[in-house]
Amino acid sequence: MIVLKQKPLEWILDAVKNYDSVLIVGCNGCSGIYQVGGEKQAEAMKLLLEMASEIKLKKNLEVETCTVLRQCDRDLVASSLRPLIRRMKGHKAILSMACGVGVQTISEIFPEIPVIPGCDTLFIGMRTKEFGEFYEFCRACGDCILFETGGICPVTRCAKGLLNGPCGGMREGKCEVDPERDCAWVLIYERLKAQGRLDLFIKFRPPRDHRITIGPRVWRGE
């Protein structure tokens, strides 16, 4: 999933200060599942903004909320937001609680309205064992090698993104960059060993074709 975190309230308050009405748009996709910007967080943000604008900005900000199932879905966003936007008064802005894709989906559909990102999009990853701890798992490299690496992505989880690791810095299974974190290549070795596929560990992987990831990336389907 996309891992994100809310921007500080002061930042958001500063961004909304010149508007009369703000529509907070939550997303029940990644953002909601990780309780960063789903329905509940959108409601909580409404209360916070109303209170903070009254106390700090000394004005009555009109705040509405609307949460869509997935903010990266154009059709869903268009149909749920259109009637609400029409009702908004004065200087309007939208505060998106989704990832950068959600923010841009709204912007594309309603180009006349400024959209404020309420979150910082961090990476594609997941929550590991511990609550509130998220790790990056995929860099969307466009040429997935997970089958060869025991389901552990070295492009993302090795600090150097090595295709033929580990490097000489590995220390007792830990990464040279952060001794708290496992060396991805040791994990790969252990996983492949357990699967009886160490031949894949020895396999040489030639350098990547970086043309695949030169942006902006477009996929036109097949």
Place this chain on the structure above:
Amino acid sequence: MKRIYSRLMEELLSGKFVFTAEIEAGKTTSLDKVIEAAKMLKNYVTAINITDNPGACAHMNPLVPAYVIQRDVGVEAVYQITCRDRNRIAIISDLLAAAALGIRNVLALTGDHVTMGDNPEAKPVFDLDSASLVYLIRRMVDEGVDLAGNKIEGEVKFHVGIAANPNAMPLELEILKIERKVRLGIDFIQTQCVFDMELTKEFLREVKKFNVPVLVGICPIRSIGMMKWYIKECPGGIKIPMEIQERLLTARERRGKKGVLEESIEISAELIKEIRKTTSAAGVHIMAIGFEWVIPQIIERTGLKC
């Protein structure tokens, strides 16, 4: 029959016990120190490695001192290349320059991460890794082409070495990693420093099957602080047996700072003699950055150099 381009390779294959050493280019605009150190080491070692931005610290481009010690001092260089700071285009370009300047030995390394260095905000490159760097050099030497297959004018004459760590755990992983590069085609191995002879012997037994000459890393220890750094922090991990730790600590107690270094020179010489006597290593690679003057003393004390 293998083609031989360098004196280092010739000696590694001759069965003679080979000594190499290492010098840093330094964050400097002067070549004086490098030249001075190379002159001092010249009669003791077959070749001298010049490090490439070691520990991710921005130093002088190592190709310059590598060339200068060959030309002005008359001692062969092992030009170290890491993948941290340059993409494949820059590396190919540097290799072509090195070939033109008569560099014949290259050590292919991944490189410490930029966050470990003196410009930690830098963008890490790692377009290649140490294995694909070996692959690139092989293509240049064997096929006369670059990575994408573009023809190179003139011959490329390099021997390519890799680094390995006998202290690495698990050892099996380290051996598999070496095997990956052996299959690509390497000419020699230079190891991380070793202090533990048991680990060293086991490592050498395991790599024997590859039939690649190994230069075992020897690092004299300058201070107790340095010893602790090796044990606790050094990337890759180094094992120092209790007995050696105690000898150094006692030396420090009895004879102070100078005593540590004296004891360490003695330990280094003992390790080298033991390696010579009991293993199949082709030689040793001595690293004493900043106090290279101990290297001749160590070598003399081994009695292995006539």
